[in-house]
Amino acid sequence: xxxxxxxxxxxxxxxxxxxxxxxxxxxxxxxxxxxxxxxxxxxxxxxxxxxxxxxxxxxxxxxxxxxxxxxxxxxxxxxxxxxxxxxxxxxxxxxxxxxxxxxxxxxxxxxxxxxxxxxxxxxxxxxxxxxxxxxxxxxxxxxxxxxxxxxxxxxxxxxxxxxxxxxxxxxxxxxxxxxxxxxxxxxxxxxxxxxxxxxxxxxxxxxxxxxxxxxxxxxxxxxxxxxxxxxxxxxxxxxxxxxxxxxxxxxxxxxxxxxxxxxxxxxxxxxxxxxxxxxxx
Numbered sequence: 356x357x358x359x360x361x362x363x364x365x366x367x368x369x370x371x372x373x374x375x376x377x378x379x380x381x382x383x384x385x386x387x388x389x390x391x392x393x394x395x396x397x398x399x400x401x402x403x404x405x406x407x408x409x410x411x412x413x414x415x416x417x418x419x420x421x422x423x424x425x426x427x428x429x430x431x432x433x434x435x436x437x438x439x440x441x442x443x444x445x446x447x448x449x450x451x452x453x454x455x456x457x458x459x460x461x462x463x464x465x466x467x468x469x470x471x472x473x474x475x476x477x478x479x480x481x482x483x484x485x486x487x488x489x490x491x492x493x494x495x496x497x498x499x500x501x502x503x504x505x506x507x508x509x510x511x512x513x514x515x516x517x518x519x520x521x522x523x524x525x526x527x528x529x530x531x532x533x534x535x536x537x538x539x540x541x542x543x544x545x546x547x548x549x550x551x552x553x554x555x556x557x558x559x560x561x562x563x564x565x566x567x568x569x570x571x572x573x574x575x576x577x578x579x580x581x582x583x584x585x586x587x588x589x590x591x592x593x594x595x596x597x598x599x600x601x602x603x604x605x606x607x608x609x610x611x612x613x614x615x616x617x618x619x620x621x622x623x624x625x626x627x628x629x630x631x632x633x634x635x636x
Contacts, residue, residue: 421514425543425556432556432580435598438463441474445617447625458624460617465600467577471613472600475620481631483553483583483593487544489630490555490581492521501630506535511565517544522565536603537571556580575602597623 441461458477465472479486492508493499499508504525512520523538542557559575567573577600586592597620603612 419560421518421520421541424541424560425514425518428541428558428578429543429545429554429556429580431578432554432598435472435578436580436582436596444473445621447477447621458621460620462617465577467600468575468602470600470602470609471616472579472598473616473620475597475599475624476595477624478586478592478594479624479628479631480591481593482591483551483585485631486583486593486595486627487553487555487581489627489635491542491544492519492523495519495521497630497635500635501633502626511539518542520560520562524571533607534605535571536574536605537567538574538576539565540576551585553583554580572603572605574604577601595624 441463444460444462446460447458458475461474461476462471463474481489488496489501490496490498492505492510494508495510495513499505505523506526507524510519510521514520519542521540521542523536523540525536527533527535538559539562540557541560542555545554545556546552547554556578557576557580558578579598579600581598582594582596584594584596586594599616599620601616
């Protein structure tokens with residue numbers, strides 16, 4: 356079957372063929388695992404031996420006021436955080452050692468693309484600022500030092516101390532059947548003094564000077580972010596809520612993507628806690 360899959364971006368078509376025929380596809384388990392890894396690397400990280408200039412030009416040639424866009428983005432993500440009527444997608448089978456509760460993954464239909472918003476929740480033994488430092492892209496944060504799914508990491512433009520443009524790149528996967536993805540995101544760190552909450556807000560943007568390089572497929576991260584909320588009465592404990600709605604692009608079957616992401620979000624929290632306990636600096 357594999358010899359008929361010409362471009363590597365179409366490799367997972369083998370999975371859809373297996374589903375339609377009622378026969379299991381030989382590459383299904385490895386491809387599903389690979390898709391999960393793509394999602395890990397796409398959230399709040401950056402990458403690229405970049406061909407981008409540090410100018411704030413949009414794909415249409417105009418300029419964007421990134422500060423205003425960041426506040427609009429933060430408002431939208433905060434509204435998502437307060438949304439109700441989420442459905443349970445999955446809970447973790449293996450509890451994280453230092454968490455108060457198991458990881459829970461929720462979902463609901465996205466209003467921005469033909470897919471779902473996923474919301475993962477758990478409690479970690481670290482301060483909000485420390486957690487944010489671990490999930491931000493290198494060199495702004497430490498993400499590139501512990502997340503093996505991130506192929507490259509670079510901040511493209513520093514707008515101010517809390518606002519950056521970052522580019523992410525994932526490894527190819529499933530023995531080359533799935534091409535590397537890249538993402539160009541606006542990432543904003545916002546602090547809420549009233550309750551000590553620290554959040555990252557992000558979404559993909561387009562810039563003429565940051566085109567996709569050969570060998571990569573451009574993915575899109577719609578409004579998302581991570582909310583780090585101190586736990587009342589418990590020092591150094593933080594409730595973490597991670598919201599993701601990503602389109603990996605290319606020809607990945609939607610059913611495969613939807614089935615992979617909940618497990619991916621659980622894996623992300625497990626890897627994050629291991630990194631926090633390792634005191635990576």
